[in-house]
Amino acid sequence: MTSSANSSKNLDSALAHLADVVDQRRDAFKLGIADPKTSYTALLFSKGDDGILKKIGEEATETVMAAKDARHAGLSAQHQQLFVGEMADLWFHCLIALSQFELRPEDIIAELEGRLGTSGIEEKAARKAAGQE
Numbered sequence: 001m002t003s004s005a006n007s008s009k010n011l012d013s014a015l016a017h018l019a020d021v022v023d024q025r026r027d028a029f030k031l032g033i034a035d036p037k038t039s040y041t042a043l044l045f046s047k048g049d050d051g052i053l054k055k056i057g058e059e060a061t062e063t064v065m066a067a068k069d070a071r072h073a074g075l076s077a078q079h080q081q082l083f084v085g086e087m088a089d090l091w092f093h094c095l096i097a098l099s100q101f102e103l104r105p106e107d108i109i110a111e112l113e114g115r116l117g118t119s120g121i122e123e124k125a126a127r128k129a130a131g132q133e
């Protein structure tokens, strides 16, 4: 498995590339060019908001179960790989949802970058103080 020391070089570009593919499929589906019988991405877009959002719930649950299994298996390589596979499915379906709502992974990255250096504890306390929670 990758460690944080040698990781994130291709993270942004890989997500951006996959998002491009997904957006192209979305647009092609709308134009009647991408066929839900041969494109899983087009099939998801054919299901609309509810079908796409339901899939995120399913994939999130499968990811949680895979993580629990990996822990019980002592983080064996086989179970770690299954966990990675489920998390990949979840990320992929999140990219579909972003595309459906005309957003991009870059929007999420920018949001996370904006949060860098702000403790979640501090942020939550500030929200409470402002009466937002």
Ligand SMILES: N=c1c2ncn([C@@H]3O[C@H](COP(=O)(O)OP(=O)(O)OP(=O)(O)O)[C@@H](O)[C@H]3O)c2ncn1[C@@H]1O[C@H](COP(=O)(O)O)[C@@H](O)[C@H]1O
Binding pocket: 018, 021, 025, 038, 039, 040, 041, 042, 088, 089, 092
């Ligand atoms: N990265 C992915 C990707 N990850 C996961 N999946 C699909 O997501 C599905 C995961 O859902 P499940 O585990 O629930 O499997 P399932 O049993 O088939 O689904 P259900 O019957 O439960 O709905 C599987 O069918 C996977 O093949 C993906 N399908 C496509 N991509 C990318 O999208 C591109 C375009 O794909 P197409 O639109 O199919 O050409 C591909 O080239 C890939 O790069």
